[in-house]
Each structure stands twice: as C-alpha cells, then as structure tokens.
Amino acid sequence: MIIFDFDQTLVDTSSVEHLRAARNWKAVMAQASKLPVYDGISDLLQELHKAGNTMAIVTKSPDMVPKTFIKAHGWPIDIVIGYHHVKNRKPHPEGLLLAMSKAGARPEETYHVGDQPQDTEASRGAKVVALGSAWGCNDASELKDSKPDAMFSSVDELRRYFKAELALK
Template sequence: MKALLFDFDGTLLDTNELIIQTFMHVLEERFPGQYSPKDCMKFIGPSLKETFEQITPNEVTEMIEKYRQWNAAHHDELVKEFDGVLPTLEKLKELGIKMAIVSTKRSDTIEKGLDLMGAKHFFEFWIGIDHVPHVKPHPEPVLLAIEKLGVDKEHVIMIGDNYHDIEAGKNAGVKTAGVAWALKGEEFLRQFNPDYMLNNMSDLLTVVKEL
C-alpha cells in the first residue's frame, strides 16, 4: 500500500498571509516597529513554542495564546486553497493511495482548515502538535503516521513546504517531496535535497507511480 504524508500550512492550504499577519499583530503589540512582514517569514514552519522561546523566552505561553486568538478570529478571511490541490487529492483517493497530515499546528486548527477546504474525507487522520512530544524535524510524528497507516516505509513520501518537513521525512527513513509554491521558494527547499520537487500538486500523480 502506498501512502502520502502532507504538511498542512503552505502545502495544502495557503495560510502564509494569515501567519504573517498574526505574527505582525502580536509582535507589533509587544515590540513596536521592530518586525516587518519579511522578518515574520522565518517563523513559518517551526512550532509556535519553538518560535516564541527564541523571541520572548519568559512569555511563551502568553504569546502563544495571543497568537491563537487572533489567528482563529481571522482564519477564514485570510486563507485560500492552492491551485490543483482538491482535484489531485480526489484522484489520489481514487487510486487507493492512503493519505494523512503531519503538521506542527494543533489538530483542531488543522480540522478547521480541512472543513473550510471540504477536504476532510481525503485523509485517514491528521497528526498535530498535541499528538506527539516531539515535532518535525524530529521523526516521531512521521513514524507515528506510518504506524497508524500500517504501511512500509519504502512506499511513503513526506511532502512539505519547509525544511522541517524534508528533514523529518529523511530522519524517519522515507522519501521526501518539496513544493515549489513554498513561500521561501524552490531554491531554498532544494538545499535540503528532497527526493522530488513538485511544481504543481498534480505532479504527485506521476510520482506515486514510482513508489
């Protein structure tokens, strides 16, 4: 059985604007004039805990809560689907490919995005930060997904828009794919040597034949 593991933000759903605006809101309040939207790009990918431990080590819990409140309130108005995602997921499902999500966000927030997309039925489950002690690039969430799917590693691809996704897949011993629509760019991802680079979501239909 073949399986695909997807990151969520920036891979299946374009949440980049939402994330940047959320960080700008909470950081501007705490550090007026010190951060720009470009500065906030580097916070896309790591967990909120990891990010705020670097920025405000003594206020991590408070900053995460402020982030989540503003993010939830503006979620639906600031996210959008990437081209080709839903039609490709539909075809992969028809081919019998098992699919799951492995993300560094909470599972309830993943579910909110899936509901907005109308895509929940494509996935066996989703693993969020609340399901594992260690998040990507640690292999634990990827290995948990493989175990739950009951598939062999050689038939699995971890797909994502950030180095955390590529490194987590490599650390877990599975193939990896980067997405060229990543906010940080295709060349950034190529530094981490993914096995595949997807220019469009539909490229997966060719890639799965090689698994």
C-alpha cells in the first residue's frame, strides 16, 4: 500500500495556503481547478495502480479537496482520509492506520509519501516506510532533519525508487 499526503506532495497548493490556514474551504474549492498537479504524479499513480498497489491519500484538509483531483484526473485512488475522519491529525498516525485498516494492509508493506516532518513522524508512529517528497518544499531542511527512510527531490526519483522496490514496469 502507498499512502500519499496531498498538499505539496501531489498538488501545489501553496497559492491557497492562506485560505487553508483560515479554513476557508469554499474559497479553496473555488481555486481547485487552477492548482497544478506536480509533473509526473498522474503517470506515477497510474503505474503504481497497474502494478497492483492500493493507494490512499491522508490529508489534514477535508476529503472534498483531494476527491476533486481524483475525479478530474482519473487518479486510481479509492481511499481518502480527510481531517474530519480522524480525532487526531498528523503527526498522530491515526489517519495512516485508518487507511491501512480500510485496505487490509500491514505496516511492513506500506509506504507513506509526504513533504513535512509531521508526515515522517506519523510514518514512524504507524511503523511504515517514511518517504520524503521534497519537490514541493521551499526549504527541505526540516524534512531532511526528520530523517525519512528515503527522500526525493523529484517525482521521477520517487518513480525510480518504486520501480526498484515494487518492480514497476
């Protein structure tokens, strides 16, 4: 199983960060169609799906935001855990554990891709492989300092990692 963070991992949401911080989700949704998906993400998700991997998104946003992108881009992601699905948000591992439970996945076969130290901490709490996605970070030093199991500066680097780890074609 592969669990992705959403903001700054799959989609560049930096232009609406002030709206997210204010919890103005209506305004975020009004801008959603203008938010760019990082180069290579859609292809990577399709490749991972074709190789038989279950994928999920666990985000501190409401699930309506990533579900908009899943629908618009045809992403093969069935499990979306938003902030209202859990009592404890990241860095607590509750969201990751819930996604794994829904998928019937074990920690030793689960990867979590995220751009913040809280993602690494949540991965550790859930006992899954922590993968740092630095391509959306202005300053990746805090992510690096959180010591993820591996860290990537591009989606293509992550693709090569999964190709080696999961035998992607």
